[in-house]
Amino acid sequence: MASRKNSLMKTNYQSRSRGMFLGLAIGDALGAPVEFLPGPGSLYIEEMGDKIAHFHDNYRNPKGVWTDDTEMALCIADSLFVNNGYDSYDIMRRFRAWAEEGYRTYDDKPAADVGRQTARAIEDFTSHPIVPRNNPKTDSAGNGAIMRLAPIIIATTFPDKNYPTLGQAYEKGTLATKPEDPHAEFIDQKDIEPTLKMAALSCRETHDSIAAITTTVLFATTLYCALHGLNKNHIAAYYSRWMNLGEEYDQFWIENIDALVGRALDKSPTELKDLGGYIVDAFAISLWGLINYDNFKDGMLAVIRLGGDTDTNAACYGQLAGAYYGYENIPEEWRKGVFKSDEIVEIADTLLKMPKCPILRTRFEDDENFKTPD
Numbered sequence: 001m002a003s004r005k006n007s008l009m010k011t012n013y014q015s016r017s018r019g020m021f022l023g024l025a026i027g028d029a030l031g032a033p034v035e036f037l038p039g040p041g042s043l044y045i046e047e048m049g050d051k052i053a054h055f056h057d058n059y060r061n062p063k064g065v066w067t068d069d070t071e072m073a074l075c076i077a078d079s080l081f082v083n084n085g086y087d088s089y090d091i092m093r094r095f096r097a098w099a100e101e102g103y104r105t106y107d108d109k110p111a112a113d114v115g116r117q118t119a120r121a122i123e124d125f126t127s128h129p130i131v132p133r134n135n136p137k138t139d140s141a142g143n144g145a146i147m148r149l150a151p152i153i154i155a156t157t158f159p160d161k162n163y164p165t166l167g168q169a170y171e172k173g174t175l176a177t178k179p180e181d182p183h184a185e186f187i188d189q190k191d192i193e194p195t196l197k198m199a200a201l202s203c204r205e206t207h208d209s210i211a212a213i214t215t216t217v218l219f220a221t222t223l224y225c226a227l228h229g230l231n232k233n234h235i236a237a238y239y240s241r242w243m244n245l246g247e248e249y250d251q252f253w254i255e256n257i258d259a260l261v262g263r264a265l266d267k268s269p270t271e272l273k274d275l276g277g278y279i280v281d282a283f284a285i286s287l288w289g290l291i292n293y294d295n296f297k298d299g300m301l302a303v304i305r306l307g308g309d310t311d312t313n314a315a316c317y318g319q320l321a322g323a324y325y326g327y328e329n330i331p332e333e334w335r336k337g338v339f340k341s342d343e344i345v346e347i348a349d350t351l352l353k354m355p356k357c358p359i360l361r362t363r364f365e366d367d368e369n370f371k372t373p374d
Helices: 002-010 013-034 041-047 049-053 068-083 088-101 116-127 150-155 166-172 189-204 210-227 232-238 247-264 279-292 296-305 310-325 332-337 341-353
Strands: 359-361
Touching: 013 068, 013 150, 013 210, 013 296, 013 310, 013 332, 013 341, 041 049, 041 296, 049 296, 068 088, 068 150, 068 310, 068 341, 088 116, 150 189, 150 210, 150 310, 150 341, 189 210, 189 359, 210 232, 210 247, 210 279, 210 310, 232 279, 247 279, 279 296, 279 310, 296 310, 332 341
Parallel strands: none
Antiparallel strands: none
């Protein structure tokens, strides 16, 4: 029992889950005003000076308001809680209500920034809600699949569970090297697998491609590790450790992601500037911001100053850094100034309190949890 208490004292799940969800919204709101400025966007952002560190009005949204990144995450959060688990059909219905009716948008109007692939997926769902077996993969690899992961990671983490510690894993022989901190958590395959499976499924809803699914699982791994209190070195080293999708996915990771992530860990961000909405780029930028800066604020501002798809890149970084540093280590101006901050914190707490969060049914015939719609 003593080792469990020490582990739980070390890992403040509530602070980390609040930081993850609120970090998403903060990054989204801070990055939105400078998204896709005329290139090189990073030069224009630098000219803004200190203004970039504060919420401010822009052509689309009022001060502190977020966009589709947070809105879609809220759709998923609502669905998980209401259904006590993951239901493909319900999530897609909420996405459709968001896009067409303004569900979870800040002004209750139809969403103003639905991505092309997401819009196509919603349209396909309306006419053909079931995805048939052997349906061909798409080429779509937008970053929309990882910008909204926070609720899934939080809902599949259970603070009352006796997660193993590094010391316990070493005693059992699961861990070969004696750990410096025996009370730190050991990530067990059986614990993380349900999270990764749900993350991959959530990606398929709108971005059913090898590239998107692979990157989503890898980013979900980093978020899970951060929420469970692993240090930066472990997060960077373990991001692909539990991937078990198959040969095609492994090949894509080796050929397209591993080298980019390696470059992302370099302090020089040259190759990460003014990038678009490619999911691999967003993943690399998030890791770069976490590894190369010592606090949430500096990493966030550095990510935004890279230019390009600033709101989604910052939302992805915000999830990762928010989980790593925790709620209290996010600047108070950002915590209080982002739109509906108290509600987002409450939602994070609610998801964390869920006693279980299984996959209830999916709309993919090749999935073991496939069921027909109501």
